[in-house]
Amino acid sequence: MLSKRQWHPESLITFGASLMITLGLGGSIAGLLENESAEQMVANILVLPVAILISLFVWFQVNRKFYNLPMSFSDTFGFRRKKLLQCLVSGLIVGVSLVLTAMLLAFVSAKIIETLGKDAGLASLDEDNNGIITIEEWQNIDKALVSLDVNKDGQLSKEEIMDKSNIFGDASSLIVLDTNEDMLISKEEIQNAAVNLASLDKNNDGQLSGEEITTKANPQKLVIFIADLVEKKRYIMLGFFVCMAVLVAPIVEEILFRGILYPAIKQIGFPRLAAISTAIIFALFHVNLVTF
Numbered sequence: 001m002l003s004k005r006q007w008h009p010e011s012l013i014t015f016g017a018s019l020m021i022t023l024g025l026g027g028s029i030a031g032l033l034e035n036e037s038a039e040q041m042v043a044n045i046l047v048l049p050v051a052i053l054i055s056l057f058v059w060f061q062v063n064r065k066f067y068n069l070p071m072s073f074s075d076t077f078g079f080r081r082k083k084l085l086q087c088l089v090s091g092l093i094v095g096v097s098l099v100l101t102a103m104l105l106a107f108v109s110a111k112i113i114e115t116l117g118k119d120a121g122l123a124s125l126d127e128d129n130n131g132i133i134t135i136e137e138w139q140n141i142d143k144a145l146v147s148l149d150v151n152k153d154g155q156l157s158k159e160e161i162m163d164k165s166n167i168f169g170d171a172s173s174l175i176v177l178d179t180n181e182d183m184l185i186s187k188e189e190i191q192n193a194a195v196n197l198a199s200l201d202k203n204n205d206g207q208l209s210g211e212e213i214t215t216k217a218n219p220q221k222l223v224i225f226i227a228d229l230v231e232k233k234r235y236i237m238l239g240f241f242v243c244m245a246v247l248v249a250p251i252v253e254e255i256l257f258r259g260i261l262y263p264a265i266k267q268i269g270f271p272r273l274a275a276i277s278t279a280i281i282f283a284l285f286h287v288n289l290v291t292f
Contacts, residue, residue: 008067015059022051042241
C-alpha cells in the first residue's frame, strides 16, 4: 500500500485544503438531517471517505496541470492485484473487528438500558403509565414523600418509607434517593434528585421519556445506532453500514494515513516520525469511530 512515487510537496496543500472544505460541506449536509437519526449516522460515516476521494481527484488534477506530473491511483498507491488484495484483507480485519466490538457493546448496553427501563423507582413516578414522567408527576412525588415524614423532622427514615410503601409500589426503589447512604432521605436529596431528572429532559418539554431516562447509561452512539437498526429490522441500512465499516472506510483511510501522510512526512526526511505519527493518528481515528 505504501507508495514509492514522488510528488511535489506543495501540492499537498491543495489536498489538505480540499479535504477541509469537503469535510465542512459534508458535515453541514449531515447537520440538516434529523439529529442522531440512522440517516444522519450514515451521512457521518460517508463524509470522510467521500471527502478523501474528492480531495484525491483535486490533488491529481493539480499535479497534472500545475506541476506537469500525471498521477493515477495505481501508480501512486501501488494498486496492483497482490497489494490490493492485502489492502482488502487488512481493511476487512479492521472493519470486522469494529463491527463485532460495536455489536458486543450494543448487547451489553441493551441489557443495561432494559434494566434501567424496568427500574421500579422510575416507573413508580409515571402515574398514568404512558412512559413519560411529567414535571407535575415529579411535583406529586415530592408532596407524597413529604407526607411520609411522620415525625416531621424533614427526613424520611427506612421505617417511614416501609410503613407506606404501597404509595409507590416497591419501597426499595425510594432508597435510591438516599445518595449519602445514611438510611435517611433528606429534603436536599429529594431536591437533588429533581435537578438530576430535569437535566435528562433533553428537549425541554417538561417531560421525561423512557429514551431520555435511559440516557443516563450513556452508551456510545455507534452502539445505539447498531442496536436500533437491529431492533427495527432495518437490515438494508445495517448492511450498508457494515459494508462501509468493513471495506470502504478502512481502505480509504489507508489511502489517507499510510498512502499519503506517511510517505509525505518520510519524503521530507523524518521516517521514524512518519511511522509513529501516522500509526497514532490511524489508531485514534478508529477509536473515535467506535465512540462517535
